[in-house]
Amino acid sequence: MRVTQGCYSFLPDLTDEQIKTQLQYCLDRSWGVNIEVTDDPHPRNTYWEMWGQPMFDLKDAAGVIAELTACRKSFGDRYIRISAFDSSHGWESVKLSFIVNRPAEEGGFFLERQEIEGRMIRYTTRPYSSQLPEGQRYG
Amino acid sequence: MGEAAAVLPETGVIDLRQEFESAGIGEVLEKLDHELVGLAPVKARIKEIASLLLIERIRAKLQLAGGAPTLHMSFTGNPGTGKTTVALRMADILHRLGFVRRGHLVAVTRDDLVGQYIGHTAPKTKEVVKRAMGGVLFIDEAYYLYRPENERDYGQEAIEILLQIMENQRDDLVVILAGYGDRMDTFFSSNPGFRSRIAHHVDFPDYGEAELLQIAEIMLENQSYKFSAAARDAFARYIALRKTQPHFSNARSIRNALDRARLRQANRLVADLDRPLTARDIITIEAPDILASRVFAKDDS
Numbered sequence: 001m002r003v004t005q006g007c008y009s010f011l012p013d014l015t016d017e018q019i020k021t022q023l024q025y026c027l028d029r030s031w032g033v034n035i036e037v038t039d040d041p042h043p044r045n046t047y048w049e050m051w052g053q054p055m056f057d058l059k060d061a062a063g064v065i066a067e068l069t070a071c072r073k074s075f076g077d078r079y080i081r082i083s084a085f086d087s088s089h090g091w092e093s094v095k096l097s098f099i100v101n102r103p104a105e106e107g108g109f110f111l112e113r114q115e116i117e118g119r120m121i122r123y124t125t126r127p128y129s130s131q132l133p134e135g136q137r138y139g
Numbered sequence: 140m141g142e143a144a145a146v147l148p149e150t151g152v153i154d155l156r157q158e159f160e161s162a163g164i165g166e167v168l169e170k171l172d173h174e175l176v177g178l179a180p181v182k183a184r185i186k187e188i189a190s191l192l193l194i195e196r197i198r199a200k201l202q203l204a205g206g207a208p209t210l211h212m213s214f215t216g217n218p219g220t221g222k223t224t225v226a227l228r229m230a231d232i233l234h235r236l237g238f239v240r241r242g243h244l245v246a247v248t249r250d251d252l253v254g255q256y257i258g259h260t261a262p263k264t265k266e267v268v269k270r271a272m273g274g275v276l277f278i279d280e281a282y283y284l285y286r287p288e289n290e291r292d293y294g295q296e297a298i299e300i301l302l303q304i305m306e307n308q309r310d311d312l313v314v315i316l317a318g319y320g321d322r323m324d325t326f327f328s329s330n331p332g333f334r335s336r337i338a339h340h341v342d343f344p345d346y347g348e349a350e351l352l353q354i355a356e357i358m359l360e361n362q363s364y365k366f367s368a369a370a371r372d373a374f375a376r377y378i379a380l381r382k383t384q385p386h387f388s389n390a391r392s393i394r395n396a397l398d399r400a401r402l403r404q405a406n407r408l409v410a411d412l413d414r415p416l417t418a419r420d421i422i423t424i425e426a427p428d429i430l431a432s433r434v435f436a437k438d439d440s
Binding site for chain 2: 053055057058059060061062063064066067
């Protein structure tokens with residue numbers, strides 16, 4: 001099941017050229033660009049791990065692409081996303097975030113129904129992959 | 140660009156003037172000519188490089204094979220001969236011709252590239268290279284990167300990363316190495332990889348006395364000062380004397396001398412508070428402001 005979070009996730013995966021254009025857009029507006037990695041794609045998991053340091057003083061997207069290539073080499077079997085942080089006063093928040101790498105097989109989510117008193121049901125979604133220990137979830 | 144090749148068979152005429160003007164390099168070259176005194180051989184080299192790049196660009200438009208040209212350069216010359224200024228212009232020229240995408244200049248020295256402990260150098264160098272992508276990486280006093288007396292020096296690591304990037308990411312950034320002539324020669328001879336990856340070696344000659352005086356006047360003009368006639372003569376003598384002394388660093392020494400002359404001028408004006416002051420007094424550097432220099436004192440003794 002394809003994980004859809006962040007921008008462009010309902011579109012076909014972006015090519016490197018398209019990613020580069022997006023990055024250049026961010027850098028031209030002096031947003032800090034981050035590369036983040038995780039193997040736990042639950043939508044409520046906001047704590048992805050950062051790859052390297054935030055890149056806020058670059059002029060050209062080639063620098064980010066070089067980092068992304070290095071990141072894919074190490075974590076090609078995990079989710080990688082790029083987020084762009086606007087530090088200008090009044091915003092101070094992430095303005096753009098999109099997935100740039102997915103594992104070859106996306107496991108999908110298990111929907112657990114917990115029956116509680118009064119015929120009520122509580123729902124929990126749990127990625128199948130997160131049943132496995134960290135580091136063995138994909139690939 | 141595919142159409143260009145179709146429209147222009149081998150005998151077709153290319154409007155070189157229009158290509159030249161649309162790139163806007165004429166402007167940059169003129170500015171270089173106008174702002175930098177002397178340096179005739181350097182300007183000639185820059186013009187040659189610019190012509191080469193212009194032709195290279197037309198060739199690319201016609202889809203003639205050739206590959207991206209190697210653009211890495213080395214600027215050698217004594218201190219204060221304008222290496223950094225020319226590098227800035229070079230970045231502009233390369234940008235206008237489309238050989239670098241952004242045209243910014245990142246100026247670094249050994250401290251910015253080499254780390255203090257094992258494993259610290261590579262990330263540091265890569266960080267700098269990332270910042271320079273799409274522009275020009277200017278490494279000032281590049282020979283400090285290589286310290287033969289210490290075989291465990293981390294400079295070697297930075298050199299290896301730079302060499303790799305100069306080879307593999309030629310279309311992403313241009314590296315300019317700068318330093319004093321003789322020390323750069325030893326640097327290149329102990330790092331043959333660098334020499335072969337650098338296409339253009341540009342040597343910056345020292346300025347003549349007349350050129351230095353001209354530079355001084357341009358500097359003063361930019362700061363809204365001027366020499367009185369006597370001060371001008373005094374400064375010409377100052378330059379002749381200063382040139383023979385140790386640690387003379389061309390335009391930089393001139394700038395420092397002028398800064399000190401401004402200090403003395405201000406001192407002289409403030410010393411007499413009751414004197415009526417005109418704008419002319421404030422902008423004029425007088426002979427005593429220059430003659431008070433230590434350089435002349437040495438001459439007398």
